[in-house]
Amino acid sequence: xxxxxxxxxxxxxxxxxxxxxxxxxxxxxxxxxxxxxxxxxxxxxxxxxxxxxxxxxxxxxxxxxxxxxxxxxxxxxxxxxxxxxxxxxxxxxxxxxxxxxxxxxxxxxxxxxxxxxxxxxxxxxxxxxxxxxxxxxxxxxxxxxxxxxxxxxxxxxxxxxxxxxxxxxxxxxxxxxxxxxxxxxxxxxxxxxxxxxxxxxxxxxxxxxxxxxxxxxxxxxxxxxxxxxxxxxxxxxxxxxxxxxxxxxxxxxxxxxxxxxxxxxxxxxxxxxxxxxxxxxxxxxxxxxxxxxxxxxxxxxxxxxxxxxxxxxxxxxxxxxxxxxxxxxxxxxxxxxxxxxxxxxxxxxxxxxxxxxxxxxxxxxxxxxxxxxxxxxxxxxxxxxxxxxxxxxxxxx
Amino acid sequence: xxxxxxxxxxxxxxxxxxxxxxxxxxxxxxxxxxxxxxxxxxxxxxxxxxxxxxxxxxxxxxxxxxxxxxxxxxxxxxxxxxxxxxxxxxxxxxxxxxxxxxxxxxxxxxxxxxxxxxxxxxxxxxxxxxxxxxxxxxxxxxxxxxxxxxxxxxxxxxxxxxxxxxxxxxxxxxxxxxxxxxxxxxxxxxxxxxxxxxxxxxxxxxxxxxxxxxxxxxxxxxxxxxxxxxxxxxxxx
Ligand SMILES: Nc1ncnc2c1ncn2[C@@H]1O[C@H](COP(=O)(O)OP(=O)(O)O)[C@@H](O)[C@H]1O
Ligand SMILES: [Mg+2]
Numbered sequence: 001x002x003x004x005x006x007x008x009x010x011x012x013x014x015x016x017x018x019x020x021x022x023x024x025x026x027x028x029x030x031x032x033x034x035x036x037x038x039x040x041x042x043x044x045x046x047x048x049x050x051x052x053x054x055x056x057x058x059x060x061x062x063x064x065x066x067x068x069x070x071x072x073x074x075x076x077x078x079x080x081x082x083x084x085x086x087x088x089x090x091x092x093x094x095x096x097x098x099x100x101x102x103x104x105x106x107x108x109x110x111x112x113x114x115x116x117x118x119x120x121x122x123x124x125x126x127x128x129x130x131x132x133x134x135x136x137x138x139x140x141x142x143x144x145x146x147x148x149x150x151x152x153x154x155x156x157x158x159x160x161x162x163x164x165x166x167x168x169x170x171x172x173x174x175x176x177x178x179x180x181x182x183x184x185x186x187x188x189x190x191x192x193x194x195x196x197x198x199x200x201x202x203x204x205x206x207x208x209x210x211x212x213x214x215x216x217x218x219x220x221x222x223x224x225x226x227x228x229x230x231x232x233x234x235x236x237x238x239x240x241x242x243x244x245x246x247x248x249x250x251x252x253x254x255x256x257x258x259x260x261x262x263x264x265x266x267x268x269x270x271x272x273x274x275x276x277x278x279x280x281x282x283x284x285x286x287x288x289x290x291x292x293x294x295x296x297x298x299x300x301x302x303x304x305x306x307x308x309x310x311x312x313x314x315x316x317x318x319x320x321x322x323x324x325x326x327x328x329x330x331x332x333x334x335x336x337x338x339x340x341x342x343x344x345x346x347x348x349x350x351x352x353x354x355x356x357x358x359x360x361x362x363x364x365x366x367x368x369x370x371x372x373x374x375x376x377x378x379x380x381x382x383x384x385x386x387x388x389x390x391x392x393x394x395x396x397x
Numbered sequence: 398x399x400x401x402x403x404x405x406x407x408x409x410x411x412x413x414x415x416x417x418x419x420x421x422x423x424x425x426x427x428x429x430x431x432x433x434x435x436x437x438x439x440x441x442x443x444x445x446x447x448x449x450x451x452x453x454x455x456x457x458x459x460x461x462x463x464x465x466x467x468x469x470x471x472x473x474x475x476x477x478x479x480x481x482x483x484x485x486x487x488x489x490x491x492x493x494x495x496x497x498x499x500x501x502x503x504x505x506x507x508x509x510x511x512x513x514x515x516x517x518x519x520x521x522x523x524x525x526x527x528x529x530x531x532x533x534x535x536x537x538x539x540x541x542x543x544x545x546x547x548x549x550x551x552x553x554x555x556x557x558x559x560x561x562x563x564x565x566x567x568x569x570x571x572x573x574x575x576x577x578x579x580x581x582x583x584x585x586x587x588x589x590x591x592x593x594x595x596x597x598x599x600x601x602x603x604x605x606x607x608x609x610x611x612x613x614x615x616x617x618x619x620x621x622x623x624x625x626x627x628x629x630x631x632x633x634x
Contacts, residue, residue, distance in 0.1 A: 001509050009509075016497060307493045310454060311507040311554070312482020314475050390454045394493065 001317045010325040013297070014332070024293045025333030027286020028373060031279040032337025032366045033344075038275045040345035042268045043357040049264055051355065060229050061097075062131065063256040065089070065222040065239055079251045081219045083207060085243065089222060092242050095235035100127040100223040103210040109203060110176040111164040118160065121177060121203040123210020131225050139171045139186030142206055146185075150208040154182040158190050159200035177205065178213045232256055283369065286333065287377040294326050294381035305385055306393025319386040326378025327371055334370025338363055400466065401562050401593050402428040402451055407460035409446050409616075420446040421457070422616035428562070433588040434595045435604040435624070438613035444597040447613070448566045451595065452485050453477045465561050482510050486555025488565035492547045494539040500550045501526060501535040507558045525553040529583055545576030552583060563587070565596040569603055581606045582629040602627075 014021045067079030086101035093099075103123035109116050128134070129141045136155065146153050154175060161170045161184075170184045182205060191199035211217045226235040236254045244250045298305070305318055342358055349356045409421040420443040428434055436444050449455040450462055453469050462469050464484055469477065481487075494503045504522040513521070526532045529549040539547050548568060555563055565584070569577035577600075585606060588594055596607060604610050605627045612620040 005509055012497075303493070304495055307495065308506070308510075309478070310452070310481060310487050310493075312478055312510040312558075314478040314510070316475075317510055391449050394454075394489070 001313075001320065006320050006324045007328070009321060010328050013325055014328060020293065021329055021332075024289055024329055025286070025336065027282050027289050028330050028333030028370055029286075029337040029340070031282035031286055032334050032370060033341040034275050034282070035279040036338050036341030036362060036366055037345045038272060039359055039362045040342055040357070041348060042272060043359050044345065044349045044354045046264065046268065047357045048354040049261065060257050061226045061232060063224050063226065063232065063236065063254050065224065065243070065252055065254050067252055069251075069253060079247070081222060081243075081252065082217045083211070083219065085246060086219065086222050088242050088246060089224065089239055093224075093235060093238035095226055095231040095238055096224050097227045098127045098131050098223075098225040100125050100131055101207050101219050102128075102221050102223060103207050103214060103216070103218070104220040105210070105214045105216075107178045107214070108176075109160070109164070111173065114164050116160065116163055118201055118203050120197075120201070121205065121210070123205055123207035123214070125207055128204065128223070131223055134191065135189040136186040137189045139184070141186055142204060147206040147208050150212060151206055152180055152182045152209050152213075153185045153206065155186040155188060155204040156184060157188050157198075157200040157202040159198060160203065161187050177203070180213045182209075232258065283373055286330075287373045290326050290329055290374065291377040291381060293329075294322060294378055295384070297325070298322065298381050298385040301385075302388060302393050302396040305388050306390050306396065309388070309390035310394060315386040318388075319382045322382035322385050323375065323378045326381070327374035330370050330374030330377070331367070334367055337370075338366050399430045400427055401430050401432075401464070402595070403461075403463040403466075404447075404451065405461045405463075407447070407450060407462070408458045409443070409450065409455070410458055420616055421450070421460075424460070424613075424616065424618055426611060426618060426621060428593065428595060430593055431588070431591055432593055433584070433608040433626075435607035435610045436595065436597045436613060437599060437601075437604050437610060438619070440599065442613045443616040444613060445566055446616075448564050448595070448597055451562075452487060452564050453480050478510075482507060483558060484561040486558065486560035486563040488548070488551050488555050488563065488568045490567040490570040492539070492544075492551045492571075494547055494550055494554075496539050499536050499538050500531060500542070500553075503539070503550055504553045504557050507554060511558070521557050522553070525556045526550070528556065529553045543576070544572050545579055548572060548576070548580050549583065552580070556587070561593065563592060563594045565594065567597050567599070569598065569600065577603065578629055585626075585629055 065081070067081055083101055086099055089096065090099040101124070105121055106117065106119045107121045109118055109121070124142070125147055126142050126144055129136075137158070139155070141155055142153065145151070154177065156164075156170060164170070164175065165173065170187060173184050174181045175184060176182070188200070188202060188204075191202075193199060205213075224235065224239070226232045236256065239254055240250060240252070243252045308318065342363075346356050404427075405425050407421045407424040408419075411418040411420055424443075424447065436447065438444055446455070450457050451464070453462075453464070453472075457470065464480060467480070469480060472480065495506070498506070501519070501522050504526060505518045508518045508521060523532060523535065526535055529552050531546060531549050531553065534542065534546065539550065542550070552568075563584075568584075569580055572580065581603060584594055584596065588608075594607075596603075598604055605624060606629060607624055608626050610620070610622060610624050611618060
């Protein structure tokens, strides 16, 4: 009996009872499906995160100082950081290259009869430009003089400029922010959106002017860039020392890029572990299901086995016949699981607009696991079939 | 004339729980090429057991079976399977076709365990189906066929490997008299073409269609004599 004959034979037997074969596969399908869809989603999510960080323009030496403990949301922090904190960090942390204090509030920005509420009016320093790798398309960015002089000048994002001024030149015009007049000195280059926030509606004013119009000197965050990747941990330590000294206790946290990626990885591997556990149980149950059905199939076909042996089938031929059948059932379940898993993940990715990363290794591994389950659960029934005595089998009613 | 089968002092005892059932008790005879032998005897006298031993499906407790002068008692399971595949054509009382396969697929089955290309399998199977007059029903499955037709498919399956001997265990036992006659006509035709046949039956009419009769009783040969053969008209319409 050739390999191909064994496969066609098994295929016919599987197709003869389609519903039963499908139900038998279900455990394997569910197991493989859950792992493949999660792994594909996770890979896509990771790819998305990297893409976003890339777009953000900052690179791995970037970090942000927020008030509050690790894991606490920045917006909920009651700790007050001020411009003098930022100044102290800039002066006393030799590992840092750039420091950018940010006083961010939402606010209303008005030109003539048009007005727009921006969620991010950012009081910042000239350092922002270099830190973020952003650029201006027209005019200039904020200067040290603007900050020191508490000048009421503003740099606008492209989309916001178009909303306020239409096609007309914006530079040299005056807009009102929370009632105060600001001179438009520049427009940002187009940046697109990052994490669902349209960066082309960004509004940048001197951090000192922000203190005046927002009527608070509390900073939302302090951006900073270390001199090299190797210096990131040292920079974090320096910032913490300076702040602890100034505030009397450690009440701030430093979020590094590396940190964010590590958190993402931790979440993903925890999720993967859980789903792998579920999948393993599902595959175990699926394997037992296949074994059970194969035992039933052997019992149903005792007479057939007798006939096959009488006309010359060797033990090995019978073994191969039943083993092939269980492997095909399991492998078919695996293929259905893989394709529906990838299908679901792609569907979700397309809907939320994330990149689709299909892991070749995950698919290879899933195929291997499905085959393995088929072999393990088929061996015992197939051995029973092969061991049947031909005379007894022919007498079987 | 060449010897096809030789059995020597065969013994076979079944053990049913604690009871020993002696089925064959010292049985010897020879069959040469071209013979058409019927084996008769009351139910339970060991006819099927004998066929299983000659057919290499079972081992004797003692005694020897020679097939084409090979001592099959000395062979292992794989070698026996090979002998069954190449040298023996079985025909059973209950046909033993696989119901989900078509007639031609059933006939091809022994060839699957040999070394043939799909094309060779098709050609050989079609040729023997033609021989038993069922070429036109090649694609039909056994449940769509009459008993006589099923038995003819079974005969085709036995013939397809061009066996040294055909072993038929009550091949007409489940058939009406008309179908029985058709089947016997086929066997006679095959025998006239040179096939060696051993056939178990408990019907005198059937035994009279053969050329030699071995009568068993209690697992021993009671009589072994030539038969004045009744020839059937080999008409297969
Ligand atoms: N597998 C078996 N187990 C136990 N006893 C058996 C078995 N096969 C046959 N026998 C017994 O052996 C004797 C001969 O059986 P068998 O060869 O089938 O006879 P026949 O075919 O002539 O009717 C009978 O008494 C039968 O009950
Ligand atoms: Mg019998």
